[in-house]
Amino acid sequence: MGLEDQAAVKRVADEHGSDVVVLLGTPDAESTQTLAQTVVTGDPSYAGPLAGVPLGLPVLHVFEPEVKDQVPGDVYEAQVALMEMSLDRDAILAGLREARKTATT
Amino acid sequence: MRPVIRDVSLVLAHAPSFVRLGSKPLRELRRVDAPLGYLLPYLRDWDAACGYAPNQVFIGNVGVDDLAAHATPWHRHPVGGAQRFGPDGEIMPEHEFLGLLAACDGFDLLALDRDVADRARTALDTHPLIGRDSGRPAVPSGVAPDVIRERIEKHRAVPLLGVDGRLLGAMLPGHDEDDTLTGQVLMENLACKATAALALRHLLARPGAVAATDVRYVINCGEEAVGDRYQRGGGNVAKAVAEWAGCTRATGSDVKAFCCGPMHALMLAGAMVASGLHDDVVVLAGGSLAKLGMKFQGHLKHEMPIVEDVLAGFAAHVARDDGTSPVLRLDAVGRHEVGSGSAPLAVVKALYTEPLGRLGLTLLDVDRFSLELHNPEATEPAGSGNVPLNNYRTLASLAVVEKLIERADIGQFVRTRGMPGFSPTQGHIASAIPYLGHALRGLTKGTLTRTMFTGKGSLFLGRMTQLSDGISLIVERNG
Amino acid sequence: MELRGRKVIALGERDGVPGPALAECASKAGADVVLTLTACYV
Numbered sequence: 001m002g003l004e005d006q007a008a009v010k011r012v013a014d015e016h017g018s019d020v021v022v023l024l025g026t027p028d029a030e031s032t033q034t035l036a037q038t039v040v041t042g043d044p045s046y047a048g049p050l051a052g053v054p055l056g057l058p059v060l061h062v063f064e065p066e067v068k069d070q071v072p073g074d075v076y077e078a079q080v081a082l083m084e085m086s087l088d089r090d091a092i093l094a095g096l097r098e099a100r101k102t103a104t105t
Numbered sequence: 106m107r108p109v110i111r112d113v114s115l116v117l118a119h120a121p122s123f124v125r126l127g128s129k130p131l132r133e134l135r136r137v138d139a140p141l142g143y144l145l146p147y148l149r150d151w152d153a154a155c156g157y158a159p160n161q162v163f164i165g166n167v168g169v170d171d172l173a174a175h176a177t178p179w180h181r182h183p184v185g186g187a188q189r190f191g192p193d194g195e196i197m198p199e200h201e202f203l204g205l206l207a208a209c210d211g212f213d214l215l216a217l218d219r220d221v222a223d224r225a226r227t228a229l230d231t232h233p234l235i236g237r238d239s240g241r242p243a244v245p246s247g248v249a250p251d252v253i254r255e256r257i258e259k260h261r262a263v264p265l266l267g268v269d270g271r272l273l274g275a276m277l278p279g280h281d282e283d284d285t286l287t288g289q290v291l292m293e294n295l296a297c298k299a300t301a302a303l304a305l306r307h308l309l310a311r312p313g314a315v316a317a318t319d320v321r322y323v324i325n326c327g328e329e330a331v332g333d334r335y336q337r338g339g340g341n342v343a344k345a346v347a348e349w350a351g352c353t354r355a356t357g358s359d360v361k362a363f364c365c366g367p368m369h370a371l372m373l374a375g376a377m378v379a380s381g382l383h384d385d386v387v388v389l390a391g392g393s394l395a396k397l398g399m400k401f402q403g404h405l406k407h408e409m410p411i412v413e414d415v416l417a418g419f420a421a422h423v424a425r426d427d428g429t430s431p432v433l434r435l436d437a438v439g440r441h442e443v444g445s446g447s448a449p450l451a452v453v454k455a456l457y458t459e460p461l462g463r464l465g466l467t468l469l470d471v472d473r474f475s476l477e478l479h480n481p482e483a484t485e486p487a488g489s490g491n492v493p494l495n496n497y498r499t500l501a502s503l504a505v506v507e508k509l510i511e512r513a514d515i516g517q518f519v520r521t522r523g524m525p526g527f528s529p530t531q532g533h534i535a536s537a538i539p540y541l542g543h544a545l546r547g548l549t550k551g552t553l554t555r556t557m558f559t560g561k562g563s564l565f566l567g568r569m570t571q572l573s574d575g576i577s578l579i580v581e582r583n584g
Numbered sequence: 585m586e587l588r589g590r591k592v593i594a595l596g597e598r599d600g601v602p603g604p605a606l607a608e609c610a611s612k613a614g615a616d617v618v619l620t621l622t623a624c625y626v
Binding site for chain 1: 133402448449450451453488489490495498499501502503505506512515
């Protein structure tokens with residue numbers, strides 16, 4: 001995540017408190033893992049405003065079944081389905097699991 | 106009158122000393138104790154840049170399918186007998202490029218060291234297309250090192266340090282109190298102008314090319330926003346480049362749409378020709394200095410050379426139908442409309458299904474698609490993925506949705522109708538344009554019938570809309 | 585996790601699912617989207 005975006009995420013998370021959830025649309029495992037880590041334990045590259053800032057936000061990826069189940073079918077079909085077909089969904093979700101594991105250890 | 110694309114030139118300027126002035130390196134190196142030595146082991150010499158297979162594809166010496174079969178990593182498997190010049194352009198060495206920069210600077214703001222200037226002049230004067238007798242401005246004399254140092258210390262000039270740390274020159278600001286005319290900004294603008302000018306001169310030097318004085322309109326779609334504090338991005342690089350290249354009867358303007366700019370510009374050029382407004386229009390763009398070394402941290406992490414060390418430029422001649430040159434189909438322009446929104450399915454339908462459908466065609470009637478062509482060897486080490494592959498897979502998924510292929514055939518579709526990314530990460534230029542030279546050959550001398558070029562622009566980065574942008578153009582065999 | 589009633593930060597990517605597409609999903613799931621961003625890494 002770019003440094004400017006990190007600042008915006010931090011500000012919004014601060015403003016809205018404990019109700020905040022991050023929803024990702026990242027296209028591969030590595031970017032998913034990195035971004036998830038950034039908003040949970042802090043910027044792993046230690047470059048941006050979230051360096052050393054564990055926001056601890058819950059992170060979901062739009063490809064996760066628990067997200068898909070909450071979105072009306074026609075909306076999901078229009079907004080997400082094409083990318084779900086073209087991208088490596090399993091690898092992306094594995095990247096997310098990895099980030100969550102890192103966050104709890 | 107239907108428009109054709111008569112010719113295209115694609116050039117690279119090897120600029121390893123400028124990597125430190127790229128936006129990302131500039132910011133990151135401020136945190137490093139010894140910035141000069143930090144990058145030194147990772148900066149390539151010209152031989153390595155010239156022999157780099159993606160660069161050879163860029164100038165047309167190596168085909169896209171040959172690259173797909175070329176051993177990886179490409180930076181460890183140079184092309185044997187690689188040439189500086191190719192059918193589409195050249196890879197200019199840095200010592201010569203410095204002379205080109207100085208020759209493009211109409212305000213004497215770039216001062217080169219005396220020896221550097223002499224070497225640059227000698228090299229550039231023997232250039233086959235922009236040599237001493239080509240009518241271009243001369244490479245000015247250099248100045249003494251203490252003059253350069255004084256400009257840096259007292260006049261806020263931006264130092265230009267060689268790969269080894271030697272002071273090559275410095276760029277003065279254009280105004281003391283204007284943030285849009287700092288030495289850094291002007292260096293970026295000058296690099297853009299110079300690489301666009303080089304591309305234009307290549308285009309005008311082709312056998313049977315339009316005479317410089319017959320070019321009536323130039324559209325620049327480069328990334329730099331040339332202007333002043335009262336009008337950032339005021340323009341007009343097109344006219345500056347036309348002037349430099351001797352297009353005395355031309356005027357022009359800049360078209361901007363982030364990386365989608367070149368597709369808009371080609372479409373507009375085609376429309377100008379089709380309407381009879383101008384017979385000969387040139388679309389061009391220079392390189393992005395700001396994007397040099399954009400992913401350098403990934404390259405360092407993986408102990409590989411910084412492959413984002415070249416500035417790119419292109420120029421394309423759009424003209425009246427000559428009966429042989431590939432046709433630019435204005436009746437089937439794909440448009441990411443405002444109402445297309447951001448849903449990927451709606452966007453790809455607007456860019457592919459709709460325009461092809463207008464001609465009674467499907468995705469399977471296109472031999473080759475040119476999409477985002479960013480070299481994955483530049484992006485993957487930095488965790489930015491394989492952009493071309495992702496985009497081709499999305500396109501193939503559209504073919505599945507449209508029941509043209511089976512889901513199991515996505516890989517086959519990508520291999521045969523796509524290509525590996527081979528463009529330097531030069532934003533607007535990487536967006537579809539680098540295949541144009543290969544396409545024009547394939548559509549005239551080769552076996553291609555129809556190609557499709559799609560540019561994407563990340564408009565949301567400018568924070569004025571959440572939308573992205575896209576234009577697709579069909580370029581097909583004449584007759 | 586139930587999205588309904590939550591504040592969602594939608595972090596999309598140009599070559600993945602863009603921010604506004606995520607935001608549409610989240611809001612149709614009953615969430616309140618408080619930030620929509622799309623990243624472009626090239």
